[in-house]
Amino acid sequence: xxxxxxxTGVEEFEVNGRGVLRFNPGDPNIYxxxxxxxxxxxxxxxxxxxxxxALPQGEDGSASLELLAEYDRRIKAVLNRVFGAPNDxxxxxxxxxxxxxxTNGRRVVENLLEALAPILxxxxxxxxxxxxxxxxxxxxxxxxxxxxxx
Numbered sequence: 697x698x699x700x701x702x703x704t705g706v707e708e709f710e711v712n713g714r715g716v717l718r719f720n721p722g723d724p725n726i727y728x729x730x731x732x733x734x735x736x737x738x739x740x741x742x743x744x745x746x747x748x749x750a751l752p753q754g755e756d757g758s759a760s761l762e763l764l765a766e767y768d769r770r771i772k773a774v775l776n777r778v779f780g781a782p783n784d785x786x787x788x789x790x791x792x793x794x795x796x797x798x799t800n801g802r803r804v805v806e807n808l809l810e811a812l813a814p815i816l817x818x819x820x821x822x823x824x825x826x827x828x829x830x831x832x833x834x835x836x837x838x839x840x841x842x843x844x845x846x
Contacts, residue, residue: 705721705819724820740774764796775808
């Protein structure tokens with residue numbers, strides 16, 4: 697059997713000294729899914745806040761915890777769609793609830809998105825620059841060929 701090694705641009709990012717997130721930061725498909733997911737996740741956050749406010753007050757908190765667990769599953773499903781099934785965010789973050797709040801007072805998912813956004817933006821920029829450089833090189837080669845043929 698022959699082996700074929702293809703540079704797919706996949707990079708590895710260690711998350712909080714725990715799991716490893718693998719994806720190509722320059723992949724336009726991931727870029728678009730990521731930024732579309734940010735809107736979806738913002739809508740989930742609004743829904744979570746609304747549903748949490750509607751819970752009866754004075755109970756033991758189990759309904760709130762169930763609600764957070766439900767949203768954690770939904771958030772992780774969105775992220776798994778963005779980055780692919782091998783990047784199981786439940787495993788990657790060792791069960792940390794993404795609907796929970798970090799020490800900075802923001803939801804963990806917000807902290808994650810904030811950390812990933814510049815990586816994806818830099819990857820997209822690399823892709824755009826490489827595509828533009830290729831187009832320039834092709835145009836210059838075509839001009840040179842025309843000039844040689846004259």
